[in-house]
Amino acid sequence: MHGGGAPIGVRRMLRKASSSVAQSGLTGPVDIPDAVRDEPTDLRSRLTRLRQSASGTVRGLPRVIGLAWQASPVMTVLVALSTVVSGLMPTLTAYVAKLLLDAVVAAVQGHGTTTRIVELAALEFGVFTATAISTALTNAAQQLLQERMTLSIRHRVMDHASKLDLRFFEDSESYDQLRQASQEAPQRPVSMLTSALGLVRTSITFGSMVVLLVSVSPLLAVVALAAPVPAFISQSKYGARAFMLTLWMSPIRRRMDYLNSLVTTDTYAKETKLFGLGPYLVDRFRRLGQNYYARERKLTTRRNFVGTAWSLLSTLAGSGIALYIALEAVAGRLTIGDLALYTAAAAAVQTSVQGLFSGFSGMYENNLYLDTLYDFLATEPRITAPAVAKPLPEPVRGHIEFENVSFSYPGAGEKALDDVSFEIRPGETVAVVGRNGAGKSTLIKLLCRLYDPTGGRILLDGVDLREFDPDELRSRISAMFQDYVTYQGTAAENIGLGQLGALDDRARIEDAAERAGVGSRISRLPRGFDSPLGRWFDQGVSLSGGEWQKIALARAFMRDAPVLILDEPTSALDAAAEHDLFARLRALSEGRTTLYISHRFSTVRQAEKILLLDRGRLAEEGTHEELMSQGGDYASLFTLQAAAYLEEAA
Ligand SMILES: Nc1ncnc2c1ncn2[C@@H]1O[C@H](COP(=O)(O)OP(=O)(O)OP(=O)(O)O)[C@@H](O)[C@H]1O
Numbered sequence: 047m048h049g050g051g052a053p054i055g056v057r058r059m060l061r062k063a064s065s066s067v068a069q070s071g072l073t074g075p076v077d078i079p080d081a082v083r084d085e086p087t088d089l090r091s092r093l094t095r096l097r098q099s100a101s102g103t104v105r106g107l108p109r110v111i112g113l114a115w116q117a118s119p120v121m122t123v124l125v126a127l128s129t130v131v132s133g134l135m136p137t138l139t140a141y142v143a144k145l146l147l148d149a150v151v152a153a154v155q156g157h158g159t160t161t162r163i164v165e166l167a168a169l170e171f172g173v174f175t176a177t178a179i180s181t182a183l184t185n186a187a188q189q190l191l192q193e194r195m196t197l198s199i200r201h202r203v204m205d206h207a208s209k210l211d212l213r214f215f216e217d218s219e220s221y222d223q224l225r226q227a228s229q230e231a232p233q234r235p236v237s238m239l240t241s242a243l244g245l246v247r248t249s250i251t252f253g254s255m256v257v258l259l260v261s262v263s264p265l266l267a268v269v270a271l272a273a274p275v276p277a278f279i280s281q282s283k284y285g286a287r288a289f290m291l292t293l294w295m296s297p298i299r300r301r302m303d304y305l306n307s308l309v310t311t312d313t314y315a316k317e318t319k320l321f322g323l324g325p326y327l328v329d330r331f332r333r334l335g336q337n338y339y340a341r342e343r344k345l346t347t348r349r350n351f352v353g354t355a356w357s358l359l360s361t362l363a364g365s366g367i368a369l370y371i372a373l374e375a376v377a378g379r380l381t382i383g384d385l386a387l388y389t390a391a392a393a394a395v396q397t398s399v400q401g402l403f404s405g406f407s408g409m410y411e412n413n414l415y416l417d418t419l420y421d422f423l424a425t426e427p428r429i430t431a432p433a434v435a436k437p438l439p440e441p442v443r444g445h446i447e448f449e450n451v452s453f454s455y456p457g458a459g460e461k462a463l464d465d466v467s468f469e470i471r472p473g474e475t476v477a478v479v480g481r482n483g484a485g486k487s488t489l490i491k492l493l494c495r496l497y498d499p500t501g502g503r504i505l506l507d508g509v510d511l512r513e514f515d516p517d518e519l520r521s522r523i524s525a526m527f528q529d530y531v532t533y534q535g536t537a538a539e540n541i542g543l544g545q546l547g548a549l550d551d552r553a554r555i556e557d558a559a560e561r562a563g564v565g566s567r568i569s570r571l572p573r574g575f576d577s578p579l580g581r582w583f584d585q586g587v588s589l590s591g592g593e594w595q596k597i598a599l600a601r602a603f604m605r606d607a608p609v610l611i612l613d614e615p616t617s618a619l620d621a622a623a624e625h626d627l628f629a630r631l632r633a634l635s636e637g638r639t640t641l642y643i644s645h646r647f648s649t650v651r652q653a654e655k656i657l658l659l660d661r662g663r664l665a666e667e668g669t670h671e672e673l674m675s676q677g678g679d680y681a682s683l684f685t686l687q688a689a690a691y692l693e694e695a696a
Pocket residue numbers: 216455456458462480481482483484485486487488489
C-alpha cells in the first residue's frame with residue numbers, strides 16, 4: 047500500500063536513488079547522481095504531473111488534519127477558529143480604515159461630526175486589539191499543537207519500528223526509509239499543517255479582498271487571480287526537485303554520517319589512529335560534503351531567484367491595480383477612503399498571493415515526505431500471530447525439529463540454509479559448528495522466529511512455530527547473540543533487561559550474574575550492581591570485552607526459559623572463564639534444551655549432539671565420538687585445532 051500523493055515517476059526515482067549508490071563511501075567517486083534527469087519536458091507530461099501533484103497535495107490534507115486531531119482535538123478546533131478569524135482581520139482593518147478616512151474627509155469638508163470619527167477610531171482600536179489577540183492565540187495554539195503532533199508522530203514511528211521484523215532492519219533500502227521516517231518525517235506533517243493553515247488564512251484574506259475588488263471592477267479581480275499561477279508552477283517544480291534531491295542525498299548523508307562516526311567514536315579510534323585513517327576519512331567527508339553543498343546551493347539559489355522573478359508578475363498586477371485606483375480617485379469616481387481601501391487591498395492581495403503559492407508548494411513538498419512516512423507506517427510486519435494462535439504448551443518441553451528447512455535472505459541469490467533436517471530432544475545440549483558463513487547464526491534466527499523459513503518447517507513440541515504468537519514463543523527462549531548489546535545503564539539494568547518483569551528483582555539479577563561468572567567482578571565495582579557501565583556516564587565503568595560478554599550472558603540467564611540459545615558465548619572469554627562456563631553448562635542448562643554455537647572444539651565435544659553445517663547444508667550429525675570415528679569434516683577440523691594446541695604445548 048502506498049501513501050498516494052507522490053507521482054509514479056517520483057517513486058521510480060526513489061527506488062533508483064536508494065539502489066544507485068552502491069559504493070560504501072570509503073573509496074570511489076564522490077559525485078551525486080543528477081536528481082533531475084527524468085524531469086518531464088513536454089507540456090502534456092508537465093500538466094499531468096501538476097495534476098497528480100495537486101491532487102496528491104489535496105489528498106494529503108485530510109491525513110494531516112487526522113494527525114492533528116489525534117494529537118489534540120481541542121487544539122485543532124482552536125487553531126482552526128483562530129485561523130479563520132485572523133484571516134478576516136486584514137480585510138476588516140482595511141475596511142475600517144476606509145470608513146475612518148471617509149469620515150475625516152467629510153469632517154474636513156464640513157458635513158461630518160467628530161463623534162463619528164471618535165467612534166470609528168475606537169472601532170479601529172478594537173480591530174487592532176482583536177488582531178493582536180487572535181494572532182497571539184493562533185501562534186500559541188499552533189505551537190502547542192505542533193509540539194503535540196511531533197511527539198505523537200515520533201511515538202507512532204517508534205512504536206511501529208518496534209513491531210517490524212528483523213528483515214526490515216537488515217535491508218538497507220527499508221532501513222533508509224526508517225531513518226527518513228524517524229528523522230525527517232516527524233517535522234513534515236507539522237510544516238504541512240503550518241502551510242495548510244497559512245493557506246487557509248491567506249485564502250480567507252484573499253477571498254474577502256477579492257470580493258471587495260469585484261464590487262469595483264471584475265477585471266481587477268481576474269488580474270489578481272491570474273497573477274499567482276506562474277509563480278505557483280515554478281514553486282511546485284522546485285519543491286519537487288528539493289524533495290528528490292533530499293532522497294538522492296539520503297544514502298550520501300548516511301555515508302557521511304558513517305565517515306563522521308569512524309573518526310569521532312571511541313570504538314573506532316584505535317584502528318583509525320593506528321592505520322592513519324584520520325586525514326583520509328576527513329578528506330572523504332569534506333569532498334562528499336562539498337558535492338552535497340554544491341548541489342544544494344544550485345537548487346536553493348535557483349529556487350529563490352527564479353521564484354522571485356515569477357512572483358514579480360504578481361507584484362506587477364498589484365501595482366497596476368494601485369495605479370488604476372489612484373487615477374479613478376483623481377477623476378473623482380472614487381473617494382479617498384476607497385483609495386485607501388484599494389491600496390490596502392492591493393497590498394494584501396499581493397502578500398496573500400505569495401502566501402498562497404508558498405503555502406501550496408510547501409504543502410506539495412511536505413506531502414512527498416508524508417508519503418514516505420505513510421509508506422513506512424504501512425509496512426506491515428510479516429511475522430505475526432495467526433488469527434487463532436495456538437497457546438504454547440505448559441510447560442514447554444523444548445522438543446525442536448527442523449524439517450527440510452531452507453532459507454534465503456531477501457534479495458540474496460544463495461541459500462543460507464538448504465534442506466536442513468534434525469531433531470533436538472527435550473533437555474538436550476546441542477552444539478552447532480561450521481566454517482564462517484555456514485549458516486549457524488541464521489539457524490538461530492529462524493529458531494527465534496526472527497525470520498520464517500522459505501521452505502520446510504520448524505516444530506517446537508510438535509507444533510509449527512508459525513502457529514504460535516511470536517511474542518509468546520520468544521518469551522520461552524533465552525538467547526545471547528554474537529553481537530550482544532552493551533546497554534548504557536547500570537550493571538543491574540544490563541542484566542535485568544533480560545526479563546523485564548524482574549528488572550527490580552535484585553536477588554535474581556545477582557543470581558544470574560553469579561551463574562555467568564561475573565558476580566564477584568560486579569560486587570567489586572565502586573557501586574556494585576548500581577555502578578553505571580559504559581562511557582555515556584560521567585562515572586561510568588569501562589569493562590573489558592570478556593566482562594561485557596559475561597554481562598550479556600547473565601542477561602540470558604535471567605530467564606527461566608525452556609530453550610537456551612548461545613551464539614558463541616565464550617568468544618571473548620579467557621581460557622579459564624571459558625572452561626569454567628562449560629564445566630557448569632550442564633548445570634546451567636539443567637532441564638532446558640540448549641543450543642550453542644562455538645568455534646572452539648574443546649567446548650563442543652561436551653555436547654550431547656553436534657551439528658556440522660557446511661554452506662547451508664547439514665553435513666554431519668552425531669556425538670563427538672561418532673563424528674570422530676566417521677573421519678569426516680568434523681574430525682579433520684577437530685584434529686586441526688587440537689594439533690595447533692599440541693604443537694604449542696610441545
Ligand atoms: N542479513 C543478511 N542478509 C543477507 N545475507 C545474510 C544476512 N546475514 C547473513 N547472511 C548470509 O548468510 C550466510 C550465513 O550467515 P550466518 O551468519 O548464518 O553464518 P555463520 O555460520 O553464523 O557464520 P560465522 O561463523 O561467521 O558467524 C552468509 O553467507 C551470509 O553472507
